[in-house]
Amino acid sequence: MRDLVIDVNYPEGAQWPPAGELIRLDDLPRSGGFGLFQAVRAAAKFPHYRRVYLACKDQRHVKNWLLLAALYLGEAVWFVPLVTPVQRITKGGLLWTLPFFRKIPSRVAAREFTRKLRATVPHGAPPIVGGVLLLAHSYPPSAGGIQTSMVHAAEGFAKRGLPVRVLDGYRAGWRNYDADSPVPVRRVYTGRRFRLGEYRRLALRAAESASLLPGRPPSEEIIGTVGKYLAACTAGKTAEFLANFEAACRLIAEGTPDTVHAGYCHPDSMVAMLLAAIGGWPFLIYAHGTETLRFTKDKRLAPFFDKSYRAAAAVLANAHYCAEIVEKGHGVPPERIHIIHPGVDFAHFAAPPVEGLLDALRRRHRIPPGARVLFIVGRVIPLKGFDTVLKALPRVLKEFPETVLLLGGDGFYLPRIRQMVVELGLTDAVRLLGKIPDEELAACYHLADLYVMPSRDDPPGSFEGFGIVFMEAGAAGTPQIGGRSGGIPDAVRDGETGLLCDPWDPDDLAEKILRLWRDPDLLKSLGEGARQWATEQDWELVIGRKMALDERMRESAGAGEWTPPG
Template identity: 30%
Template sequence: MTGRRVLFVTNDFPPRAGGIQAFVHGLAAGRPPETVTVYAPRWHGSEAFDRRQPFTVVRHPGRLMLPVPQVARRAAALVAEHGCETVVFGAAAPLGLIAPALRAAGASRIVMLTHGHEGSWASTPGARGVLARIGRHADVVTYLGAYTRRRLARVIPEAKLVRLAPGVDAEVFRPGAGGVEVRKRLGIGDRPVVVCVSRLVPRKGQDMLVRAWPAVLRAVPDAVLLLVGGGPIRARLERAARALGESVRITGSVPWGSLPSYYDAGDVFAMPCRTRLGGIDVEGLGIVYLEASATGLPVVAGSSGGAPDAVRPGETGVVVDGTSPARIAEALVALLSDPAAARAMGARGRAWIAEEWTWRHVNARFARLL
């Protein structure tokens, strides 16, 4: 017997890039492949990606799955067709609402992963009731860290809450993962580089990095800010960075498999995330900090939500007020001005990943949940 058959029902799955996508894929990849079926939306490049997976991936025809009868029927059919005893929702809200239909189809155990947005739902009138309803259908609801647990415990019975944070593949995210080639391609050479790998949205703080950058340049004139990712504020960032010339580079979206080389192109990683919209828009953890640490970079993280759980302040990185360009600049200048100390911090971060955040640790915890 190789293990329980598991159906992952998720909107978040590669080749779409993102922290949740990497998390869910890592959990699926850590199971015996003959026991795994994934039901996820179609995305650009998904056919080629799916052919490379050792497990079965079934794609929904659209780019978004909602808790509607059509999706419930298709997921229920997969439970029955593949004999899945356990269903894992890649994000509890909102797809967890279809859990009763999957129990009726034969699933005996329901595991729901949560991220930052479920923590926000727990604090929002109306959404709070929906999340409580979702939680009633679950056997296990996971949380990322202390911050998200406190919020979820307002509406989810504590007996159901179990910590499960993402892992990092330290063989993929590592020093020497291709950064030299990225620097050569971008014409950066040996200049000091602050890199941010993330979707370009206000919460992530790329706009604050651009605002902080003139102060960084006054102290480190040849520094480069490398923003990797696409998103709705890209045009705004490009306008704001125009006066800074070639010292700010915005790549747009890059292939999922190329991300390690972009981390490796940096000397410092920074994503000064901030909480927005009265606490609704908040960072759940920030796997990018862990990936950067695995690559041997010191990290500058924002103080939003659970982001500080991904940093050992003073050892692997620095936590700053993501609403303050002055504080962000101060942290970046300190790291760029002392490369030896920055490298030592990055080395401690990589060692921390090996001790606590590898997929071996995460998959062992996940197996117990199943």
């Protein structure tokens, strides 16, 4: 009986493990659902295999139809992902992914965890290390706004002498990144499991790890809250909580911190709350953006996050909009909510581009002399308002035909944006840059006369938490137009660093662009204001504010102003 490798989405899959046969999904007809199931079956030369290996970047890329086809072909299926441990799944394991049964693993894990936690007595006596334990949730080498905030906080604290230890999941490229990281990063596998026994063992192991902590047993109220939370979670989030809690306990057993920072509410704030209930460490929760609103409206989970937010010593909000949601939606006292905007590497983005780079970019992107350059960059998704910019452009071109739009980024909405460029007759005015290399991004800001990103609430409940790109543009002296949505009014000071527009109205955006094109003095004034605002948000200053907040947390706990939950 032979083995089969199904190469899901990267060519190295053929190299590990070696197998007699190989199927590349890219070579099969483009299809999904039952069509993919049939295509995989037809591509296999034999109807049955000893093992089927799914070689993939991440097991989340393997959809249920592909998994079903693989299970049909072999006795056992093995995931061979780049960023997580090798996992085995059997036909019986597929049962727990079906709608009727998918809640059972969470409920079993919740029951086992709470039962064992009640019987576990914390009796650890680890050395005192001090500093911060950062439950990052999202950390490099993956990219994004949360990751940027987390890594600058961790490295900024460490640079100033505050010990930091980071806990995060596996990411593509983590091994090389962690080897060069100036702060220690502990990686833990946080993905879903495929066998009920794995959930049970994970729950028991996580509860037993509480014995490594110093402190007291958590109250029955806290145990009950955590148990109900785990039962209400998806199986994947239940596994993530348990894995993170166990790893956090083992990190604390190596040395106790002064404070715990939860980089996200789900599930990190619940992990931090349970740690605080046992060991008494004051904890902080980061409120980035969309998640603050989403979890106020989630009837299943909102009651649990209300408790974790209220139990925190502090909540760090990106912008006033997030702070208002946390206060009104979760009932957090306003004195515990602190607004600290994300920062910018001012020196990097303010520095003039290397000699010849701007000319090279103009030639590459066919920007004629005297052109007025608009720039937008980010994930190409509906929320960012790329389509609004395109709809506004024809009106701008009627009065200023020399206008050129540089559109950078990648994402699932890019094919629609390409189509709109053709439909609106903008092929001569729009340059699709794709993903911009880091070494060229700052130069693109300097090349632009105006940065535009009319982000909006799309889909409803999603919004821009702040918009670090506005700070990057400002550091380069480039004024901005942003959508009047979410936290953007904090990033773009209307009339001082740029202008705000209705993100759903292309005519309003066009009018704002035309206003600045017609008034060069206003454009210049806004650029100067944007640069000054960006200097106040340099990461060095932002880290200082975060360290001051961490110190106030410790002082409030020492003075009895904050008490551990339960």
